[in-house]
Amino acid sequence: MTCKKRMGLIAAIELDAILEHYENLKEIDAPPGFKVFLVERDTYDIYIIRSGMGLVAASCGVQYLAAKYDVSCIINFGVVGGLSEDMKKQKICLVDRVVHYKYDCSEFMDLEVGQVDGHDSIYLKPSEKLVEIAGSVMEGLSLATCCSGDKFVATEEEKKLIRDKFDGDICDMESAGIVLASEANGIPCLLLKAVSDGLADGAEGFYAELQSASLKCLIAADTIMEQVAKMDDTM
Numbered sequence: 001m002t003c004k005k006r007m008g009l010i011a012a013i014e015l016d017a018i019l020e021h022y023e024n025l026k027e028i029d030a031p032p033g034f035k036v037f038l039v040e041r042d043t044y045d046i047y048i049i050r051s052g053m054g055l056v057a058a059s060c061g062v063q064y065l066a067a068k069y070d071v072s073c074i075i076n077f078g079v080v081g082g083l084s085e086d087m088k089k090q091k092i093c094l095v096d097r098v099v100h101y102k103y104d105c106s107e108f109m110d111l112e113v114g115q116v117d118g119h120d121s122i123y124l125k126p127s128e129k130l131v132e133i134a135g136s137v138m139e140g141l142s143l144a145t146c147c148s149g150d151k152f153v154a155t156e157e158e159k160k161l162i163r164d165k166f167d168g169d170i171c172d173m174e175s176a177g178i179v180l181a182s183e184a185n186g187i188p189c190l191l192l193k194a195v196s197d198g199l200a201d202g203a204e205g206f207y208a209e210l211q212s213a214s215l216k217c218l219i220a221a222d223t224i225m226e227q228v229a230k231m232d233d234t235m
Contacts, residue, residue, distance in 0.1 A: 055177030127188030
């Protein structure tokens with residue numbers, strides 16, 4: 001008997017999109033503050049966790065899926081802020097590198113701002129194989145550098161500063177935690193993001209686009225997962 005593949009799907013706050021998209025959703029046990037669901041399909045199962053905002057919450061979510069359900073990969077979907085005019089509302093991006101821009105050990109270690117100890121660059125990398133698969137399934141996705149830190153970036157001025165310093169395209173509060181936790185567990189990860197607030201938008205723009213951008217991103221992520229489920233686990 002062939003065991004079904006277990007895939008992990010993580011989102012920070014995009015719970016309404018999850019509830020709207022999946023009809024056969026089963027809520028299962030979860031740690032306090034988290035929501036965990038199961039979607040059963042013919043050849044694979046999806047374990048979904050709504051982790052809450054921030055790097056710590058996101059990394060805890062990845063760890064829970066890895067330890068509790070032994071998932072073979074982590075797929076993250078969610079909304080982000082755009083750091084340039086090209087990153088317009090509702091645009092879907094495939095993240096090929098992440099910088100933990102709030103990480104700074106430069107005062108006492110030979111590391112650049114944003115460079116996590118043990119890494120030879122400021123840029124953390126999701127699975128190159130999963131990025132390749134996603135790009136082949138969803139043609140036209142923009143590759144993006146995500147600047148990730150525990151702060152909602154609300155002003156155009158701050159977005160431009162982050163963009164120029166770290167060569168960023170989008171910003172969020174979870175991606176760095178997801179990549180680092182996936183690395184620690186030896187699990188490939190993929191980050192798919194939809195822009196909710198553009199360069200000149202703040203919290204008002206974020207809330208206005210949250211549900212529609214989340215749902216659009218989740219539908220794309222679900223399409224990609226169907227293809228990933230057909231691949232072997234050497235990613």
